[in-house]
Amino acid sequence: MAKRIDVSGLTAYYGSHKAIDDISMTVEPRSVTAFIGPSGCGKSTFLRTLNRMHEVTPGGRVEGKVMLDDENLYGKDVDPVAVRRTVGMVFQRPNPFPTMSIFDNVAAGLRLNGNYKKSELAEVVERSLKGANLWNEVKDRLNKPGSGLSGGQQQRLCIARAIAVEPDVLLMDEPCSALDPISTLAIEDLISELKERFTIVIVTHNMQQAARVSDRTAFFNLAAVGQPGKLVEIDETERIFSNPSVQATEDYISGRFG
Amino acid sequence: MSNAIQDAAPTQAPPRRDSLSHRRMPRWAPAGFAAVSIALGVGIGTATGLESRIQWGLIAAAFFVVISYAATSAVENRRQAKDRLATSVVWVCFVLAVVPLLSLVWVTVSRGIKVLDGYFLTHSMAGVPGFEPGGGVYHALIGTLEQVGLATLVSAPIGLLTAVYLVEYGKGSLAKAVTFFVDVMTGIPSIVAGLFILSIMLIAGLAPSGLMGALALAILMIPVVVRSTEEMLKLVPNELREAALALGVPKWRVILKVVIPTAVGGITTGVMLAIARIAGETAPIMLLVFGSQLINTNPFEGAQSSLPFYIWEQYRVGNEASYDRAWAAALVLIAFVMILNLVARGIARWKAPKTGR
Secondary structure, X not given: OOOOEEEEEEEXXXXXXXXXXXXXXXXXXXXXXXXXXXXXXXXXXXXXXXXXXXXXXXOEEEEEEEEEOOEEOOOOOOOHHHHHHXXXXXXXXXXXXXXXXXXXXXXXXXXXXXXXXXXXXXXHHHHHXXXXXOHHHHOOOOOOEHHHOXXXXXXXXXXXXXXXXXXXXXXXXXXXXXXXXXXXXXXXXXXXXXXXXXXXXXXXXXHHHHHHHOOEXXXXXXXOXXXXXXXXXXXXXXXXXXXXXXXXXXXXXXXXXX | OHHHHHHHHHHHOOOOOXXXXXXXXXXXXXXXXXXXXXXXXXXXXXXXXXXXXXXXXXXXXXXXXXHHHHHHHHHOOHHHHHHHHXXXXXXXXXXXXXXXXXXXXXXXXXXXXXXXXXXXXXXXXXXXXXOOOOOOXXXXXXXXXHHHHHHHHHHHHHHHHHXXXXXXXXXXXXXXXXXXXXXXXXXXXXXXXXXXXXXXXXXXXXXXXXXXHHHHHHHHHHHHHHHHHHXXXXXXXXXXXXXXXXXXXXXXXXXXXXXXXXXXXXXXXXXXHHHHHHHOOOHHHHHHOEOOOOOOOOOOOOOEOOHHHHHHHXXXXXXXXXXXXXXXXXXXXXXXXXXXXXXXXXXXXXXXXXXXX
């Protein structure tokens, strides 16, 4: 299930503005890779290029190659819709569909894609909610609207929604930045469980979080405001946090930045 | 630490500025101002022998604003007085807006209720001379329902799809051109829309019918539907679109299953308001539907009537019985629009994104 991502020479633009420049890296399957770096350095943009969400933004375009195992996501005949079914995404702010119940939210991916068996739906929803550690909290109110849950529960609902379509890779764009420490802990625990099945990439501003949950960490930086973001280094998390090979990484992590 | 602060506080306390509390007007002050200014308005009005009650009201409104400001600046302070000034202006404007509305409803109801009954709603004017009492509005009601219904059937899908194009797909010069022409269409006088369809009707050699009127009404309705739907679709948070796209849902399904359902309450309201707008149009009906005293349930063939046309027709006859019928028909038209509005609100509430737990 989980797949390796191999990025080479990836450059992304917003209109004429170059947001990230010439990024190459490998994301290992069944592991958690964290992206850290200052605001505006292109972490989120890079993350969004990994499931072709970048081009949804008006003016967004991408050059370079992203290999998912042996398929180039930016190949000529690749359907972005199929890519997004394989590479799921969880956003910074919880965004359950306001017109749908908890059940319908989790089932949304399957229902909207149209390829599911009715009899399996309830089972998939239960499995996904259990996978997101939310089942016990919501099993008695599956028909209630998803927007009635707390922020942390909503975010876990969004994770359940993302894993219900059984993607190979799960991208998370600062999934805990709007949550309190307890909900954050719940989601971090969940991430460690999910990495058994998925390849996980997580963007975070929280250095401790990167250290806690990730196996490998990539540090992004930008030379100056308005310059494109670049990948400074990617390495085992332990090494990045104890003995990084680039001085800028150490400065950023130890707070001696800028 | 906390002890130190407490100990230090008495000695280092800064010199006290003005107290945080100051003199306040009592809560009933605005009501009092209103009573005083109304009394002044009435007093001045009768003293100087002003005929019109509207003048009395305007004098009272001016007094209300001035008294509120003066009294508050005397008792409280200038900031509070400015606040009171703005509040009182808002109140005055509100009353000025509501008074004509209430007076219109009051006159229509009080004059229209006279002949409005089951008989009036279920009978046409067939065989009733205009100067005699009797007869009814049934044929006009049928006409309005069918013409407005057909116009909605034509314009709601066109308007909805245009708005979807503008919000979800449109960029560049085509979208700009569409927006421009929608804006231009909003300003088309109804008689021009009627003449446009009339010219087509004459070129194609067609006879007047309800459908022709409905087409002219549709031209008037489309821009209103596009505008309101566009605004509603723009209100749908982009995050929902992205969330659905990231699940691997094709864009057309995202629009159909996420964007439109989220906005459906507002869209319905917009369509209903557009219907309310065209339900009162007379000019295209006069040109294209011709008017009739008889019941014609077929909108595709033959002349029909409609409520605004009926009102105009009855008022033109010019005697007591026909005036009564005109007012009653006006009441029916207002009730029709009112019911549509209530239905729209009901749908909007029913379909609104749910927040309960």
